[in-house]
Amino acid sequence: MRQPFQPAFSMGRIALATGVTLLLTGALLASDADRGAADEGRIGTIIMHTVLVEDLDDQPLQAGESAARKLMAKIGDAPLQAVLVSECFEDLPWKQQLLQGIGSVIPSERVFGTSTYGSFTQQGTAGFDSVSLLGIAGDGISVSTALVTELGVARLTFEESEPLIKERLHAAGKQLADKLQRTDRDRLMILLADAHSPKNRYLVEGVQQVVGPDFPITGGSANRNEGQNYVYYQGKAHADSAVALMLSGDFEVAMSGQKAMENDQVIATAKDGAAEALAEMTGQPLGVLAFNCAGRRGRLHRPEDEWNAIRQALGEELALFGLYCAGEVGPLDPSEQVPGVLVGGSGWHVMFTVLGR
Amino acid sequence: MSWSILRTFCHWLLVVAVLVAPIICAAQDQLRMRVETLTVPPATGPLAMVMVQNPGSASWEGQIVLRPPSSWELSPDTRAVRLESGQTKRLAFNIARGRNLETNRYPFEVVAIGPDGEMTHRQETFVASAPFFRVQVDGRPDEWGDAIPISFSTGQRETTISTYWSRRQFSLLVAVDEQELIPSDASDRSSFDAVQFALAAVPPPDQAPESGTAGRFEFLLAATRNGGARCFRLVTPDMCLNEATRPRALESLVCEQVEVAVWRNDGITYYECSVPFRSLDNAILPDAGREFFFSVLVHDPDGTGLRELARHAKLWPTPEDPQAWNRWEGGCWDDVSPLGNKIRWGLCTSKY
Numbered sequence: 289m290r291q292p293f294q295p296a297f298s299m300g301r302i303a304l305a306t307g308v309t310l311l312l313t314g315a316l317l318a319s320d321a322d323r324g325a326a327d328e329g330r331i332g333t334i335i336m337h338t339v340l341v342e343d344l345d346d347q348p349l350q351a352g353e354s355a356a357r358k359l360m361a362k363i364g365d366a367p368l369q370a371v372l373v374s375e376c377f378e379d380l381p382w383k384q385q386l387l388q389g390i391g392s393v394i395p396s397e398r399v400f401g402t403s404t405y406g407s408f409t410q411q412g413t414a415g416f417d418s419v420s421l422l423g424i425a426g427d428g429i430s431v432s433t434a435l436v437t438e439l440g441v442a443r444l445t446f447e448e449s450e451p452l453i454k455e456r457l458h459a460a461g462k463q464l465a466d467k468l469q470r471t472d473r474d475r476l477m478i479l480l481a482d483a484h485s486p487k488n489r490y491l492v493e494g495v496q497q498v499v500g501p502d503f504p505i506t507g508g509s510a511n512r513n514e515g516q517n518y519v520y521y522q523g524k525a526h527a528d529s530a531v532a533l534m535l536s537g538d539f540e541v542a543m544s545g546q547k548a549m550e551n552d553q554v555i556a557t558a559k560d561g562a563a564e565a566l567a568e569m570t571g572q573p574l575g576v577l578a579f580n581c582a583g584r585r586g587r588l589h590r591p592e593d594e595w596n597a598i599r600q601a602l603g604e605e606l607a608l609f610g611l612y613c614a615g616e617v618g619p620l621d622p623s624e625q626v627p628g629v630l631v632g633g634s635g636w637h638v639m640f641t642v643l644g645r
Numbered sequence: 646m647s648w649s650i651l652r653t654f655c656h657w658l659l660v661v662a663v664l665v666a667p668i669i670c671a672a673q674d675q676l677r678m679r680v681e682t683l684t685v686p687p688a689t690g691p692l693a694m695v696m697v698q699n700p701g702s703a704s705w706e707g708q709i710v711l712r713p714p715s716s717w718e719l720s721p722d723t724r725a726v727r728l729e730s731g732q733t734k735r736l737a738f739n740i741a742r743g744r745n746l747e748t749n750r751y752p753f754e755v756v757a758i759g760p761d762g763e764m765t766h767r768q769e770t771f772v773a774s775a776p777f778f779r780v781q782v783d784g785r786p787d788e789w790g791d792a793i794p795i796s797f798s799t800g801q802r803e804t805t806i807s808t809y810w811s812r813r814q815f816s817l818l819v820a821v822d823e824q825e826l827i828p829s830d831a832s833d834r835s836s837f838d839a840v841q842f843a844l845a846a847v848p849p850p851d852q853a854p855e856s857g858t859a860g861r862f863e864f865l866l867a868a869t870r871n872g873g874a875r876c877f878r879l880v881t882p883d884m885c886l887n888e889a890t891r892p893r894a895l896e897s898l899v900c901e902q903v904e905v906a907v908w909r910n911d912g913i914t915y916y917e918c919s920v921p922f923r924s925l926d927n928a929i930l931p932d933a934g935r936e937f938f939f940s941v942l943v944h945d946p947d948g949t950g951l952r953e954l955a956r957h958a959k960l961w962p963t964p965e966d967p968q969a970w971n972r973w974e975g976g977c978w979d980d981v982s983p984l985g986n987k988i989r990w991g992l993c994t995s996k997y
Binding site for chain 1: 685688689690691692720737739741744745746747776777778779791812849850851932933934935936991992994995996997
């Protein structure tokens with residue numbers, strides 16, 4: 289008996305939307321950042337803007353400063369809650385110069401992020417010697433952050449040390465989540481870590497021991513090329529570390545995650561995933577986070593094809609903050625899902641999260 | 646008498662034909678199957694690719710089942726396929742759970758289930774991938790511990806090949822277990838020890854193949870008498886195919902852009918080099934996950950003769966093989982052409 293033809297990999301399709309209860313009164317302070325509208329019983333504003341700057345002159349300091357100025361010009365007077373950095377400069381000295389440039393415009397305590405293989409926004413895509421910033425601002429959103437260092441798994445292999453990797457990353461994930469200030473308006477955690485696929489699953493599991501299996505988490509693993517594996521916390525670079533940002537406020541989150549490893553499927557899953565998350569958003573979209581696998585990009589015959597597909601799905605105006613990572617966190621392909629668990633850590637995925645209200 | 650002999654001959658001819666015909670038909674019906682190299686470490690859950698070819702005169706329809714190393718999971722492990730006569734297909738199998746092995750030897754079984762029964766192909770493949778690492782070409786092998794080495798034997802002599810990449814260069818270390826190192830400028834020898842390698846872009850499937858041109862770079866690494874080393878660029882992609890196979894004066898092909906060191910330690914000759922991506926005319930994008938074609942020939946004239954990485958990769962012989970390598974003067978060439986130069990290779994980030 290013959291089986292019907294099946295594609296080599298199933299294209300996972302999960303979408304979810306978390307409902308939000310508007311808390312007009314009595315909100316808790318959720319942030320290390322500014323007290324906002326919630327304290328005053330208002331919904332408040334939420335602003336998301338992105339910029340993408342390519343450094344063609346080998347001047348990371350100026351690139352950082354330029355990117356930060358462009359971002360702040362877009363954000364205007366709205367209170368800045370956090371800036372996410374996705375950068376692809378080579379080696380720590382250049383990365384530090386970049387951070388210094390950003391820090392010359394934006395208070396360092398607001399700067400978080402990770403080294404990546406490149407970035408994409410609604411304006412375009414970039415690889416080496418580029419930086420992308422996402423500004424999260426407004427008094428309707430607040431951000432709590434945490435850092436855990438010395439994960440201790442960078443040079444451990446799964447084959448020899450999986451139990452130890454699991455133990456250490458479970459502990460690190462739990463510690464990270466425990467450090468965050470929690471409120472009942474927590475909507476989304478962003479997790480950035482020097483723990484790549486397949487190790488990232490254990491970090492996520494550790495976080496879930498605290499926040500629960502159904503809490504929306506998205507994120508990505510730092511560039512794991514030798515000497516490039518940094519996450520950024522309050523403007524400083526840390527290897528072998530993980531950063532978490534808890535976004536809180538009166539907004540909704542819609543997520544999708546899809547996996548693919550071949551050109552046509554990479555393009556199709558990117559388009560479908562973006563469209564799916566956007567369709568699940570019942571409110572007005574504010575911006576999109578896209579944690580994408582660098583390996584997927586490597587399988588494209590024309591690297592711009594995937595970005596074009598995403599832009600077709602999302603339109604050209606909506607703020608898009610895309611990162612090419614070494615592992616992704618979000619809703620997993622069905623072949624990797626654990627029943628009752630909303631998200632996980634894996635590879636070869638593109639994870640979209642639409643924020644809206 | 647002649648009739649009798651003729652009748653007897655015809656009888657036996659008929660018997661032989663009856664006996665042999667099914668064997669011939671079965672052979673024609675047999676599929677060729679091959680598991681390609683893994684271009685990303687399997688623990689990250691990449692694809693395993695299987696090549697199937699129908700050399701028979703009739704179409705073949707059935708299922709291809711891939712059985713991975715123990716404890717792995719494929720999703721799915723079976724593909725339905727129809728192959729017309731002479732057709733080749735590349736089938737993808739998703740590795741849902743894989744394990745990296747220090748030996749870099751991964752045993753697979755491919756089972757073809759067709760209308761005439763099952764056929765099994767057993768094969769080891771390996772991870773053919775260059776992790777990111779900026780190596781110094783300095784005659785020291787200690788920086789190569791984070792590579793993913795591939796070892797194979799030829800005539801009981803081992804060859805080990807390791808690769809790295811960085812933003813600006815592709816790097817190669819070939820460790821050759823051999824009796825003696827013959828330098829390229831040895832006055833009393835007509836042949837010398839050398840490593841020859843080919844690099845080529847993987848063209849998009851919708852791009853028509855460029856016929857008539859080499860479509861690859863080829864380099865040759867060799868030692869010199871004074872303890873130095875030289876690299877020769879034998880072939881560039883735009884050369885016409887016939888020209889690309891012909892030997893030329895090596896002195897005119899010295900390539901200064903490629904850093905190279907050759908040294909010998911404890912019975913092993915080491916060839917180390919870094920090729921700037923810029924010198925490859927952007928044929929290979931330095932980007933994690935990117936694939937390209939690569940292969941290596943080791944010339945050991947006073948020992949094993951030619952050592953072919955392509956044999957370890959189980960490449961199929963093809964009619965194009967005679968044009969796959971430049972036959973430089975002084976190499977270990979034979980009447981039989983070496984196998985082709987197109988082993989799928991990848992750029993990955995790390996083996997950890």
